[in-house]
Amino acid sequence: MSNNTPILEVKDLKQHFPIEQGAIIKRQVGAIRAVDGISFTVNAGETLGIVGESGCGKSTTARAIAQLYKPTSGEVLYEGQDLVKLSNKEMLSIRKNIQMIFQDPYASLDSRMTVRKIIAEPLEIYNSHGLMKLTTEDIEHKVEELMERVGLSRFYKNRYPHEFSGGQRQRIGIARALALNPKIILADEPVSALDVSIQSQILNLLVDLQKELGLTYIFIAHDLAVIEYISTRVAVMYLGKIVEISESKALYKQPLHPYTQALLSAAPIPDPVIEKKRQRIILTGDVPSPDQERFGCYFYDRCPKRMDHCRTHIPPMESFDDNHQVACWLHIDKSKWPE
Amino acid sequence: MENNKDKVLEVKGLQTYFKTDSGVVKAVDGVSFDLYRGETLGIVGESGCGKSVTNLSIMKLIPSPPGKIVGGEVIFKGENIIALPEERLRSIRGNSISMIFQDPMTSLNPFLKISTQMVETIVLHQDMSKSEAKKKAIEMLTLVGIPAPEKRIDSYPHQFSGGMRQRVMIAMALSCNADVLIADEPTTALDVTIQAQILELIDELSKKLNTAVIMITHDLGVVAGMCDKVCVMYAGRIVEKALTEDLFGKPFHPYTSGLIQSVPRLDHATQEKLFSIEGQPPNLIDLPDCCPFHPRCHKAMDICRSKYPKLTEVEPGREVACWLYMDKGEDK
Numbered sequence: 001m002s003n004n005t006p007i008l009e010v011k012d013l014k015q016h017f018p019i020e021q022g023a024i025i026k027r028q029v030g031a032i033r034a035v036d037g038i039s040f041t042v043n044a045g046e047t048l049g050i051v052g053e054s055g056c057g058k059s060t061t062a063r064a065i066a067q068l069y070k071p072t073s074g075e076v077l078y079e080g081q082d083l084v085k086l087s088n089k090e091m092l093s094i095r096k097n098i099q100m101i102f103q104d105p106y107a108s109l110d111s112r113m114t115v116r117k118i119i120a121e122p123l124e125i126y127n128s129h130g131l132m133k134l135t136t137e138d139i140e141h142k143v144e145e146l147m148e149r150v151g152l153s154r155f156y157k158n159r160y161p162h163e164f165s166g167g168q169r170q171r172i173g174i175a176r177a178l179a180l181n182p183k184i185i186l187a188d189e190p191v192s193a194l195d196v197s198i199q200s201q202i203l204n205l206l207v208d209l210q211k212e213l214g215l216t217y218i219f220i221a222h223d224l225a226v227i228e229y230i231s232t233r234v235a236v237m238y239l240g241k242i243v244e245i246s247e248s249k250a251l252y253k254q255p256l257h258p259y260t261q262a263l264l265s266a267a268p269i270p271d272p273v274i275e276k277k278r279q280r281i282i283l284t285g286d287v288p289s290p291d292q293e294r295f296g297c298y299f300y301d302r303c304p305k306r307m308d309h310c311r312t313h314i315p316p317m318e319s320f321d322d323n324h325q326v327a328c329w330l331h332i333d334k335s336k337w338p339e
Numbered sequence: 340m341e342n343n344k345d346k347v348l349e350v351k352g353l354q355t356y357f358k359t360d361s362g363v364v365k366a367v368d369g370v371s372f373d374l375y376r377g378e379t380l381g382i383v384g385e386s387g388c389g390k391s392v393t394n395l396s397i398m399k400l401i402p403s404p405p406g407k408i409v410g411g412e413v414i415f416k417g418e419n420i421i422a423l424p425e426e427r428l429r430s431i432r433g434n435s436i437s438m439i440f441q442d443p444m445t446s447l448n449p450f451l452k453i454s455t456q457m458v459e460t461i462v463l464h465q466d467m468s469k470s471e472a473k474k475k476a477i478e479m480l481t482l483v484g485i486p487a488p489e490k491r492i493d494s495y496p497h498q499f500s501g502g503m504r505q506r507v508m509i510a511m512a513l514s515c516n517a518d519v520l521i522a523d524e525p526t527t528a529l530d531v532t533i534q535a536q537i538l539e540l541i542d543e544l545s546k547k548l549n550t551a552v553i554m555i556t557h558d559l560g561v562v563a564g565m566c567d568k569v570c571v572m573y574a575g576r577i578v579e580k581a582l583t584e585d586l587f588g589k590p591f592h593p594y595t596s597g598l599i600q601s602v603p604r605l606d607h608a609t610q611e612k613l614f615s616i617e618g619q620p621p622n623l624i625d626l627p628d629c630c631p632f633h634p635r636c637h638k639a640m641d642i643c644r645s646k647y648p649k650l651t652e653v654e655p656g657r658e659v660a661c662w663l664y665m666d667k668g669e670d671k
Contacts, residue, residue, distance in 0.1 A: 053530035054530055165619050166386075195385035196385065196559070197597065197601055197615065197616040197620075198385075198619070200602075200615035203603070204612055204613055204615055222530065224605060225604055226603055228605060229603035229609055248609075262532060264605065265535075266532045266534065266535035267531050267605055268558065268564050269560055269563065270560045270599060271604075272563040272583045272587050274563075274606060275563045275564040280535055282535050282539060283532045284536075286500040
């Protein structure tokens with residue numbers, strides 16, 4: 001089970017992508033605010049689920065944590081060390097602790113490499129930088145062990161990715177992520193491209209691996225039921241902001257933010273009896289473009305419970321109770337509202 | 340209640356095969372179902388089970404070669420669509436039977452304004468002038484909830500969001516008063532809040548216009564919320580057919596119950612371990628003539644490995660293709 005030492009701490013992380021104009025002399029005319037100031041901690045051994053719709057910044061968050069992008073501002077503290085400030089070389093020695101699993105098992109494996117090469121690549125990179133001293137047999141042995149661990153026969157190691165099904169490929173991706181014995185795994189929609197019968201196999205595998213290896217997961221998905229199943233705590237994102245973060249059970253039992261409530265009521269439940277009785281909150285409109293600076297609540301345009309105050313004031317993250325925080329004016333006492 | 344007059348579409352023993360270098364893929368192998376006016380029929384199954392090919396076959400849109408409809412009939416208004424000449428088919432497609440697809444970006448032409456695309460469809464199928472057709476198009480866009488349709492109709496597809504594009508597709512599909520609307524994964528590319536909007540729209544419009552809907556999806560939640568009846572497909576065949584409530588209340592086929600159990604659910608307490616169906620769906624090339632699900636079935640018996648169980652009515656209105664529910668004496 002999780003204890004309460006944070007292994008990862010994200011502080012006011014911002015990731016803006018510049019919009020440039022001009023053919024030769026480029027000048028910045030704006031920015032896509034993909035992640036716009038988020039903070040959270042992840043405790044060792046737990047699973048933090050990040051849920052939200054397309055474009056809410058959940059994948060960008062994962063990539064910014066892994067330093068695949070250089071964050072615009074903010075801190076990413078891994079065991080107290082700020083990754084944003086590290087040089088590439090320093091980052092290399094830490095990267096083994098933070099590995100990723102990607103959504104598309106077809107695009108995330110090099111089709112010209114054999115499974116053996118794919119899984120061995122992280123080990124070989126570490127070898128070549130002198131960060132590990134493994135012999136060829138060590139690597140061979142490790143690859144076989146990893147394959148069996150994720151439920152693939154080691155006799156398949158000389159095959160190419162196209163010879164595997166989607167679920168098996170995702171297993172290869174998991175084996176590659178495990179190769180360096182990471183502490184944190186960032187899983188970006190790892191089951192959304194899979195069929196339901198395969199999805200449950202992969203989810204079970206991830207849960208087993210976590211128990212055995214004491215892994216910490218940051219698990220990104222748009223499917224609320226999947227997030228509920230796998231997560232200890234859940235963060236709900238909208239337009240680059242976290243609107244609610246809570247211990248998983250409490251969030252699903254008592255969602256506080258109007259957006260979380262709408263998301264939960266929109267998710268279909270595979271039971272016709274319940275479906276016919278349900279009252280849905282159907283949001284109007286679409287998610288606005290993240291290219292503008294906002295001065296009020298980010299959810300204002302679509303919120304069924306919006307007030308005048310929300311248009312002009314960004315709600316701060318407030319604790320509802322120990323393990324449940326929400327950014328919504330409805331849950332902040334009026335006496336504390338700023339003028 | 341349901342008499343033959345209300346039957347709008349009848350699919351009988353449909354078989355669609357694809358020739359490939361490594362052999363013949365039996366993508367759809369003997370699928371039959373009836374569709375009645377005003378009802379919503381769900382076809383559910385995993386990738387490669389033949390649900391999309393079934394519906395492309397209904398419209399005779401299978402690319403040939405490599406595909407070929409090798410057997411079966413699709414009866415629409417007393418005519419077998421499969422046997423009709425291309426000319427006649429064109430007057431049915433998009434008119435009496437229309438379709439919406441998963442990806443609204445690739446099914447609209449990016450170079451043409453929405454007005455051009457909608458007017459084209461209406462003029463082609465209905466006796467209307469261009470200006471009348473445009474009026475009709477605006478009316479349809481209003482119906483599907485596009486704000487300021489008089490202005491928006493002159494936009495290009497890229498100026499709409501995913502959900503809005505899907506609304507335009509629905510407006511187009513229903514602009515000729517279709518009898519049958521085939522919706523092939525209409526919300527798979529959309530976010531949940533937008534999905535809820537689109538599903539409600541399809542439900543509302545099909546009731547208002549009395550259109551029969553075939554809803555193809557892999558999402559059991561969508562089936563539960565939208566469909567009156569369901570066909571579950573596996574490896575090119577229907578393995579179970581039932582009213583939605585019966586199917587979810589008490590699934591008969593081990594595959595159906597496996598599918599239902601392997602989905603994590605919001606309304607249930609989190610289980611320690613998810614149920615999962617072991618193994619992979621079979622390769623559709625050279626499928627032996629036995630139950631294709633038997634290698635993954637935890638209730639498999641000897642007979643399952645040697646003989647295919649025919650889809651049989653086991654209770655009124657419920658059909659299942661599984662040896663567990665068959666009287667072995669008479670069927671052997």
